[in-house]
Amino acid sequence: MMIAYAGPNLPHDLFDATGRNAGPLTWNIDRAMPAADRWLESKFAPWTRSVVQDWADGALDHLEAVVFTRADDSAQRLYYYLCELRRAGSIKGPEPLMLDIAKIARNSSVARGEAALRKLGEGLGVDSAALSAAIATGNAARREATPAVAATNPVCLIAGSPLPDDRMHAMIAQAGWSATGRTLADEWADRGPEVDETGDPFTALARQLHARHLDTRGFYDRSAALAEQARSIGAKAAVLWLIEEDDTTVWHLPAMRTVLEGLGLPVLVATRRDWSCRDGIDTEIAAFLQGVSA
Amino acid sequence: MSDAPTTTSGQRSRKDLACTSAANAYQKQFGADLKRRVVDEGEPFAIVQADTPHEIFHVMGIPIITNQWWSAYISAKQLSNHYFEVMAQAGYPKNSCKYCSLGLACTLANDPKTAPWGGLPKPTVLVARMTCDCIQHVFGQWADALGSEFFPMEAPAWEHKDPRWFAHSKDQWEQVYDPDRIALAVTEMRDLITLLENRTGRKFDEAKLQYLMERINEQEGYIWEAAQAIGTARPCPVSIAEQMPNTMIPQWHRGSDWAVNHAKRFRDEVMERVAAGAGCATQEKIRLMWIGAGVWHDPGFYQALEERMGAVFVWSMYMPFAGPQYIRELQGRPMDALASRVCSMNEVLHLPPWMNGWMTSEAERCGVDACVVLLPPENRLSQSGTKITAEALEKAGVPVLMIDADMVDAGNWDHDKMVGLVADFLVQRGLA
Numbered sequence: 182m183m184i185a186y187a188g189p190n191l192p193h194d195l196f197d198a199t200g201r202n203a204g205p206l207t208w209n210i211d212r213a214m215p216a217a218d219r220w221l222e223s224k225f226a227p228w229t230r231s232v233v234q235d236w237a238d239g240a241l242d243h244l245e246a247v248v249f250t251r252a253d254d255s256a257q258r259l260y261y262y263l264c265e266l267r268r269a270g271s272i273k274g275p276e277p278l279m280l281d282i283a284k285i286a287r288n289s290s291v292a293r294g295e296a297a298l299r300k301l302g303e304g305l306g307v308d309s310a311a312l313s314a315a316i317a318t319g320n321a322a323r324r325e326a327t328p329a330v331a332a333t334n335p336v337c338l339i340a341g342s343p344l345p346d347d348r349m350h351a352m353i354a355q356a357g358w359s360a361t362g363r364t365l366a367d368e369w370a371d372r373g374p375e376v377d378e379t380g381d382p383f384t385a386l387a388r389q390l391h392a393r394h395l396d397t398r399g400f401y402d403r404s405a406a407l408a409e410q411a412r413s414i415g416a417k418a419a420v421l422w423l424i425e426e427d428d429t430t431v432w433h434l435p436a437m438r439t440v441l442e443g444l445g446l447p448v449l450v451a452t453r454r455d456w457s458c459r460d461g462i463d464t465e466i467a468a469f470l471q472g473v474s475a
Numbered sequence: 476m477s478d479a480p481t482t483t484s485g486q487r488s489r490k491d492l493a494c495t496s497a498a499n500a501y502q503k504q505f506g507a508d509l510k511r512r513v514v515d516e517g518e519p520f521a522i523v524q525a526d527t528p529h530e531i532f533h534v535m536g537i538p539i540i541t542n543q544w545w546s547a548y549i550s551a552k553q554l555s556n557h558y559f560e561v562m563a564q565a566g567y568p569k570n571s572c573k574y575c576s577l578g579l580a581c582t583l584a585n586d587p588k589t590a591p592w593g594g595l596p597k598p599t600v601l602v603a604r605m606t607c608d609c610i611q612h613v614f615g616q617w618a619d620a621l622g623s624e625f626f627p628m629e630a631p632a633w634e635h636k637d638p639r640w641f642a643h644s645k646d647q648w649e650q651v652y653d654p655d656r657i658a659l660a661v662t663e664m665r666d667l668i669t670l671l672e673n674r675t676g677r678k679f680d681e682a683k684l685q686y687l688m689e690r691i692n693e694q695e696g697y698i699w700e701a702a703q704a705i706g707t708a709r710p711c712p713v714s715i716a717e718q719m720p721n722t723m724i725p726q727w728h729r730g731s732d733w734a735v736n737h738a739k740r741f742r743d744e745v746m747e748r749v750a751a752g753a754g755c756a757t758q759e760k761i762r763l764m765w766i767g768a769g770v771w772h773d774p775g776f777y778q779a780l781e782e783r784m785g786a787v788f789v790w791s792m793y794m795p796f797a798g799p800q801y802i803r804e805l806q807g808r809p810m811d812a813l814a815s816r817v818c819s820m821n822e823v824l825h826l827p828p829w830m831n832g833w834m835t836s837e838a839e840r841c842g843v844d845a846c847v848v849l850l851p852p853e854n855r856l857s858q859s860g861t862k863i864t865a866e867a868l869e870k871a872g873v874p875v876l877m878i879d880a881d882m883v884d885a886g887n888w889d890h891d892k893m894v895g896l897v898a899d900f901l902v903q904r905g906l907a
Binding site: 196219221224251254255257264265266281290305373397398423434 | 565655666818852857862
């Protein structure tokens, strides 16, 4: 049987080494989700609702296990819920597993992450040789990744909460702009930079994961990273979009807004929004970009 | 939890025990002494979360200000709405976690005339466990605003899931909390000690920790003894409105002579009331459980239905938590025992299977008839585990009412409406 994963900052090379990598869980938020209503509280990230519904519906029964990351609070919390619901017999489905990613910039956290990675590898039947081979293959794929094609239209940067899919990109395209912004699937699929191939593969992969910045638990300057992104893509406008459930980027909103405006960018700030984008954000974006273009 | 006066929007609680006033008076004096030490005299101090190893600071003689206590203090001073507005004006969305960020808001406001104590000076360090997404961001920014340093502690994954953890945690803590999680917490605590020694010049003495841990065991033993008596006594001798201050004020000072003596005094007063058959209500009919932090802006809420319906809040987490989560057989390893206390303090209260396992067991132990759960709409951590726990309680025959409200934000709280909600629920579920 296959294994899948849920969350950012996970060891894709290790999953590949199992030979049973089914990839990330997906979500469909445009439907009723009674199981999620029953068990999840309102501040859970919206994707968790779809996962719980799929789990309860048996849509994931083809999987052997799903690996959750501790580098994202909703993901790690969901792991405990699913374990308990399985124990109570309320749901069946694959075995939830946790990868205990520790993000503090301290040796004990790096060591914790490495130990967790070795434990996961052992549980999934991945030894050092298999992981080394998968890292080599993964690094080759990283090197061959196609750089993004430069846009011909002016670029609007979407920042804040990860998007559910490309529906906001379509809204921006509708206004004659080109959109750059990461979806949640982009975050989860991001393999990160190349992994060091010279030493112990578990140590190297653990260090790569610990150093990554894309997750909710990473320690880094988010506004500086945003400014760098805006500069690198040549953004001419920005949408700072935060969903109601966001518990991370909200704390950086004032600084993010300041750096973008410091770059001379017009910024549309939209907070407490619906992840499905069915709250009129399309009209607001159209009016914003029309105003910028005028 | 707070020594500050009750708000006018809420209602004061009735005091049946002499020791309650003594605890509040002690905390008021402590607050004045703390202000003198850290604000007036510039003594090194730390800002810490409630679930961090306070014992280290106590051993080193370093004053601490607990974020949750400071939030409750600000709330009780009726300043929370002002600071929520400050955050909004600074560009933070209005739905950001309020319980965690009131202290940050007070600092960002930078208004000594308004702030309690004129605002906090620069601490030596801020310490928090990373139990939720918001904490590292709040504490990181708070440390920056104060010109200080944030010392985060991991909240590692916990794969050994024992729903009956509370039955083994005193003596089998290594198995219950996972040896590797305890080892990580010990390593982090030793790093914290090094930082504190370097910054303050004060030394940590493990023999002092051993003694403090023994004293804490004595203190928590008294509280646990009283909690057991309250669980079995009919009528309930002490409402949670008095259980909370008599547990939590000593808890902030755990292991000190005052705290141990106060816990003993509280135990004795509880036992006297049990022996005398004294109850909170004239005629107790319904025994209620409260799940969630205390509603610090309206302590009178908990006693509002005692005479009208004979409905008494007999259980909240603070008092019975003293037994399973604080008492530790030291086994010659005080640092490890302390690590086992802090490394899951939040998890057992907010994650399944620990939360629902414990609270269902406690409902049975205390003969609870119905439960009211606080569901703060903007606080993921405080919401966490409530629905699964509510389902477990209902399955065990305990009706549950969930109310959307916040422990420090009185904005969406109306005393009469909330009391009415509980009254209607009890009627609808056939209990009154």
